[in-house]
Amino acid sequence: MKAIKENFILIIIILISLTYCTKSDKNALSYLSELDLNVVANTLSQKERENGWQLLFDGVTTEGWRGYNMNSCPDCWEVEDACLTVISEGDEEDYQSLVTDKVYKNFVLSVEVKLTTASNSGIIYQVAEGPKYKYAYETGPEFSIIDHENWPTPLDDLQINGSNYAMYPPRVKPYKKI
Secondary structure (H helix, E strand, O other): OOOHHHHHHHHHHHHHHHHHHHOOOOOHHHHHHHHOOOOOOOOOOOHHHOOOOOOOOOOOOOOEEEEOOOOOHHHHHHEEEEEEEOOOOOOOHHHHEEEOOOOOOOOOOOOOOOOOOOOEEEEEOOOOOOOOOOOOHHHHOOEEOOOOOOOOOOOOOOOOOOEOOOOOOOOOOOOOOO
8 A cells, every 4th residue: 555655646746747847937038929009019929918918007097006005096196199208308316216016026117218318317126115114226137218319428238228227238229219
């Protein structure tokens, strides 16, 4: 009886191992083929909906967004020309970062951004909130969004547009000229 039980457990372990070894996760770049770059901004194509893509921004309101460590969307953010736009010409203290109302795990993010000349911004992800953090950038890595071609001081590849700021340069130039 003991030998049968051990063989049964071994068979279960082998089946579980085969299940996990044969399960294929998609290559991150393969998600690009799911995107329809010809759809109107802030909409999803039928294919994108079928593949489970979700809009984070409706192009009209700040619904689904709030300030970092806040319960509502701060006044320095508004929707302008179907874009989330920060209204600030000062230092970072003049505005608050936005975060989504929902928490996302295991995600692929596709965005289109508009920059003004010499502007500097970023998408900070996997952030933590709480009273010990004043700024989102203290808690998560940043996808750099910057007009590095018109920036007043030289930047290295770890700081340019599309870099994982101060960690990895972009593999290709993922941007268009302003």
